[in-house]
Amino acid sequence: MKELFRRAPKAFTPGEQTRDQDTPDNMWVKCPSCGDLTYYKQLRDNLKVCKCGHHMRLSAVEWQGLFDSESFTEEDGDIAPLDPLNFVSPKDNYAQKLRDSQLHTGLYDAMISGNASIMGQGLQVTITEFEFIGGSMGSVFGEKIARAAERAYERRVPLLTINASGGARMHEGVLALMQLPKVNLTLARLGTIGMPHISLMTDPCYGGVLASYASVADIIIAEPGARIGFAGRRVIEQTIRQKLPANFQSAEFMMEHGMIDMVVPRTDLRSTLGRLLKLYTMRDADASPLPADV
């Protein structure tokens, strides 16, 4: 009955979001790992990697700097979520949560996708926005990856997924769960034309993203220190009733256990991706050299 009394939140219009409070360049930012203070500008210039090596999380927009300048074109930016379960609980109201997150990020959901190039090589890309309900994977998220994979298939280009997600979007119930097969079906099709899917795991990658596309990519790259797992630490600690070692589920731990191909510092990422892509997209010996990266 309570649904009857539920007030639907006002629809979100892009542009309405509270403007990003541009952190002044001369402001100090504290590293959550070592506690050191760095000027915001200096931190941005160093791709938000602290002197101690800690990789701070990037927004979906900040990641777009990974591509050749001006090469990123957003696609499917007009897809927005619904509230299929009419999810209302005493503590939580999905429609309101969506609107709050939309106001906070300016996005309809936790994903920006489109086409871009890296060192002149075209590709489809998807980038999660962790600030939007923990980068959780719901219907919009699944649909955008599916469309990106289908476009990669049609355009015969590789797919790069940049991932930071806590797992499936609980508020969409089993519809969120069914995004896992939906996405993997499109990836299976992409695999038939010999175009690679490269998965970049940034902190954190858990649950649904790991149990679907992110862990079955042809090439899996993780950022140093990224936490990667199926079950969360809290769940495991409750089950085994003991504390887990600090490095458990870190990118380095996962590489040691054979789950990822390489751990690449953010500063080397662009050149790594450029060189890797060339191996798959220019397979003949007389392929022209890559354009200089300036």
Added chain:
Amino acid sequence: MKTPLSAWDKVQISRHVQRPRTLDYVRVLCEEYFEFHGDRRFADDAAIVAGVGRIDGQSVVIIGHQKGRDTRENMRRNFGMPKPEGYRKAMRLFHHAQKFALPVICLIDTPGADPSMESESRGQGNAIAENILVMAQLRTPIVSLVIGEGGSGGALAIGVTDRILMLEHSVYSVAAPEASAAILWRDSSKAPDAAKTMRITAQDLKDMAIVDTLIPEPEGGAHNDPDATIRRAGIAIMQSVNQLNALPTSILLDQRYQKYRVIGAIKTMPTNQSSMGEPLSFL
């Protein structure tokens, strides 16, 4: 007038200790059956039973979660929560089915994948993901029946199928109600609320067009007449298998693609989303 069963009532029925399990289905339905063991890599996981048998004269691969009926068996079978080696045993049987052109029947009954240090270390997420990828491309018919509880990726790892059937009082959810309540509200005792809010009953899934067929249960649940329930389910499963067997492989695969491709609740807006902030400079 009887009060209709609540979602939480159904969760209880789906977990009833006398509810028929995978091996009960094998016993009642199979004229012939051999259980296969192990993933050929690490171990044999008793939380998943897999084998080859014959139903109505048709050779089939049967894969299912298996819970126990007492503490000892539940410990051995890890309460039906598979480890990566369990999923990789299923994977081996998927390939086996494809090689010998056998249809696959999957019986789903798990609270979820095993959450432990050892499972994480051996790639639980990857084991589930690989199975989903293999089922997506399997060149032979594959049918699933949710016989108890279908919890999360742990269920989906043997659940990407051409037809999904559910017993009337079974449930299927993005995470088991206790886990959902813990994730959403940091309070697993709110599981009954989660069961209701998250629409996890067979009827909910039919309404959402995710499930193809519901199999009626006897009054009070399948445990009140296991053999009749199993036979009824067996008829529905084999009807699906026979329909799918008649399809050319390309059509079978296209239909499977479409079945999952359309799932989701989205709308198209008149304008694009507008992001905030500035890209970093990686150049």
